[in-house]
Amino acid sequence: MNNSADFTPKDDDVFGRIANRYDILCDLFSLGIHRFWKRRVACIIGNAPWQNLLDVASGTGDIVYRILQQRQFSSATDNLHHIIVSDISVQMLDKAKEKMTNYSANTSFMPLDAENMIQIESASQDVVSISLGLKICDRHKALQEAYRVLKAEGRLVVLEASNIPINWIHKLYLGYMSVVMPLIGWLATGGDSSAYQYLLKGVKDFPSAEALAQEMKDIGFGEVNFERLSFGIVAIHMARKL
Ligand SMILES: C[S@@+](CC[C@H](N)C(=O)[O-])C[C@H]1O[C@@H](n2cnc3c(N)ncnc32)[C@H](O)[C@@H]1O
Structure with missing residues (x-):
């Protein structure tokens, strides 16, 4: 199994x-910096041509x-773009729905x-994105599923934990996260820090940006490249189904 967090959603919600x-x-864990990472991902996707995301x-x-929120997709009369928001957790999806009530059109x-998106037809999507989720699947x-559902020439965009290229700084960062993540998780959830134990393990055991790029190539993706953000704490990988 290539699940760096050892998380099995069927066993633990x-x-x-x-x-x-x-x-x-x-916001607490990243000191708000995740907003910048996600804005960058949204910008990459927003600037790409697509109809189905x-x-x-x-x-x-x-x-x-x-x-x-980007203007070109915000109109209720926009019939050109169709977006699927998905998650294994219905509670998470309910929160997403609340957030997007004005954009439901x-x-x-x-x-x-x-890992198994049977409801999605093969070769039906122009863009597949996954942000901070790959480490727990x-x-x-x-x-492979992303590859299957993408149309030929379709794009994959992945935001995920990565490696700070200077080894000792990476180790220092992991040490800091090992203390802070379970502690804040425990305090903020009233004693249930299990999600943050999974996420921490996922961060520690996730492959380097170069290794993830190679895994994508091995599956068949082409034009694989990545950009590191925040010194390499995370990276955005982009690839195309050739
Ligand atoms: C760390 S959160 C990331 C959420 C969001 N993409 C973001 O960037 O903030 C990971 C999400 O992955 C979901 N998840 C975990 N395993 C999954 C699976 N096998 N399939 C789909 N979603 C999964 C969890 O329910 C959770 O909402």
Whole structure:
């Protein structure tokens, strides 16, 4: 299994339990910096040509919300774009729906397992995005599914934890996260820090940006490239189904 967090959603509904607090916890852990990462992802997707976008492991819908805020997609009369917001947790999806009530015209919300999206037709999507979700899925299966549902020439956009290229700074960062993540998670959830134990393990064991790029190539993606953000704490990988 290529699941760096060892998370099995069928056994433990941790994300459902923290759905109400997820947004505030993101701000706490990243000191608000996740907003900048997600804005960048939304900008990359917003500037690409597409009609059908599938966002996988959407959580409370931050990525799509930012895309919809861009003027060209915000009109209720926009029939050109169709967006699917999806997550394995229905509680997370409910929060996403709340956030996007003004944009529901061209957006659907679907409970989907990133590893097996049987409800999505093969070769039906122009863009598939997954933000901060790949580390808690079986990434090989999730990437294969993304490949399957993309049209030829379709694009994959992945925001995920990565490696700071200077090794000792990376180790220092992981040490800091090992203390802060479970502690804030425990305090903010009233003693249920399990989601943050999974996420921490996912961050620690996730492959380097170069290794993830190679995994994408091995699945069949082409034009694979990535940009590091915040010194490499995260990276955005972009690839095309050739
Ligand atoms: C760390 S959150 C990221 C949420 C959001 N994309 C963001 O950037 O804030 C991870 C999300 O992945 C979802 N998830 C976990 N395993 C999944 C799976 N197999 N399929 C789909 N979603 C999954 C969780 O329910 C959670 O909402």
